Amino acid sequence: MKKNYFVPVLLSSALVLSSFSAANALAAPPDQPGKPWNETGSVPVFVKEKFGEKQVGNAAAHALDYLKKIEKQIGVANPDKNLKVKNIQKDSLGMKHVRFNQTVKGIPVEGSEVVVHYNKQDELVSVNGSHIPEATEEIDTSAAVSEAAAVEAAKKAVNAPAQLEETPLADLVIYPFEGTNHLAYKVNVNFLGEKPGNWFAFIDAKSGETIDQYNALMHVDNHHESVGTGVLGAQRKIHTTRTQLPSQGTIFSLSDTSHAGLQGIFTYDANDGKIFSNNSASWKDEYQHAAVDAHYNSEVVYDYYLEEHGRNSLDDKGMAIVSYVHYGDNYNNAFWNGRQMTYGDGDGSYMVPLSAGLDVAAHEMTHGVITNSANLQYRFQSGALNESFADIFGALIDSEDWEVGEDIMGPGAKADAVYRSAV
Template structure:
């Protein structure tokens, strides 16, 4: 099945895989290096920016005019019968005054999984670019979109296929989608099954709506009343000022809970104990007990990450709509991991040898919460290159929030890890100083190190690290480091945030990401600016070209 990237037509001039599985701690699209066994969207076209000037200025930057442009310019975009096959998703105006109209591809009103098209207008209502991807064969071939399998049966099949526990924290969700996979268009139920337990899952399972068979599945766990000012001690002994809630209870008297509802427009920041599923409480405003320390750090770090996105990017929580920020601590037993499961952050306590409680790391919290931002913006699919971009953006913003260095997880490493030379989970400045898991070595250049250049790319199959999401992310991580060293972390954050929330779509790959990140620099700092040059040079240096 060919997935065709919309040619972005620019019309204006202007946590962990290693010897001790650290890279899976912080919970592709496709690339030119894939092995034959990876047939999913393997023939994706790479978009090209075509710079020209539009002859006709649009009357308004709205969905109707955007659809008119797509319908009248099939030769430029490759989209056939846009009025029939595209459905409007939303229209947004950004801080630069540009307007972005997004559409999803559909067949008989059934959405095509991963296919999104965005039309971008300047602040002067001039159409300047079209980005995204679509599946031309989903239009060219007739697809029967009437299911014969019930949604109830599909959900049960999905639960069975991932060994979901009988009791689920959240009811599974399901929607009917056309799923291009392994050269065919399948009518499927896309079922999301989310659970904790010994092996947490945020599974997306595609059930054939005709036969009831499992077409594909992947785990998208992404590892890594009166407000009162309290003081707590973190895992590493640091003092934390945290917002808690003072509650009078009939039997136990006054207690303080890790509940923060002090931020206007935010539904709250809540930190829970995974052992009982309840918000953590303490009998005083001084949180010093050792058991409470992971909760203190999780609570404090959640607020720090919230404030970063709010102050630097004017974003109100992970969904930009004030969603509650929820963290669980004390998850599992000797659990060397942290993850975002699509709804909340969850932190293990570590085993005390290789890792300490993972909530101690501000960059770990920022990494996990950025996955929430990604889920509510570009929604990069968690496999192959798009999944590596997902992990990379989480790492990059981890180092922007915890801005002291370019390392991820330096505060959570245990004594044995440090003794073994593992002083962080990943390094953006020097990725190759760490080894990948032994199982991954045959798929790389033989040296067995994290890659920092496309020459060292790992052609991992879907069955290993979702096609290299934690491994190949270090290539774009290193590009971000090189860019940040030239222009500073604040500008780096503005450029990458814009690309993530304005331009990238679920199936974006490395080459497309380079173009859209450079375009974001152009939008903010102008064509030919030092920031644009540094951004392009950063990607050139790691072998990601136009």
């Protein structure tokens, strides 16, 4: 059973609340054992500027040393042996976050993470996360199935097409499922086609059987200096690349490499898999409208995350921002598939091409940000939070209202009001 916890740090020499129980979501005051933290205004301790010890030396080493001190409170046995540093992040408030993965003999435990937080003065303020107490050294971590065999089993389990755009990725993990901690290959199978997928399949490393699988294709929902014209007639200023070709003359493409530190913004035609090109700097052909909007909106969202949050692209490392338009036949949806944005053209009645909506693009790109930060699993409660955050940022970036998708509703859907609301 996974255990979640939150440990606020106090100024007292004890450093943690003595009544803390790893089974509680929040620590409880000594006089209210078993109840969530509920001081005035329900504000956690660390927000009230009650801080713990100051970091000395390496942050990861200091955080691990602290976790060893509170081993009994959080229930993570032998932290120095069973926790591995995932990364150290510093946010715009100056806070530092040291993230650990729970491991068994060096193999990560799926769904577990422990985070130690420091304020901008390098004072330790809280610990939160979740771990699997039953994932212990007693688990046999020798695989009887090869990685290649696991990949083939995963492809079969998710009905993947014969030709894949991306090579499946496989990692050996400990996978807690229905009361058992399995040694498994976590295989990511990603493909487009008639029924696109961003599947994660867990293949038992002992038997080769499929333990679990889910599709993390992130939809808007299950319904949903060149100049160009967008779907709704708006004139867009877009960054393109100009190339002189001996046989074709001057060609312009929807390839924007004008941003320092960014690999680029690229917009493709899903029908032929090629970047959109044009023999003029004026993009006015009707077939180009959806591409113009996708290209323009991608840059708007990129600029927002860079200017408002100091984030360089979806992964904060300048990864390329890739969009495909004209996907499917009368496809009333858009999605992030773990690597790119893909937009349908709608059916012309209920929806118009979905790339026309800035909030739709912002929603999908925010899924990309989530994939590359919190990486919330796209199912159950974490999946709901994933969608909620994407809606909220969609509405923040397209700041005219709190509605999401109102601009891509077709004439046949007007009576149904807006697509969804972030309120």
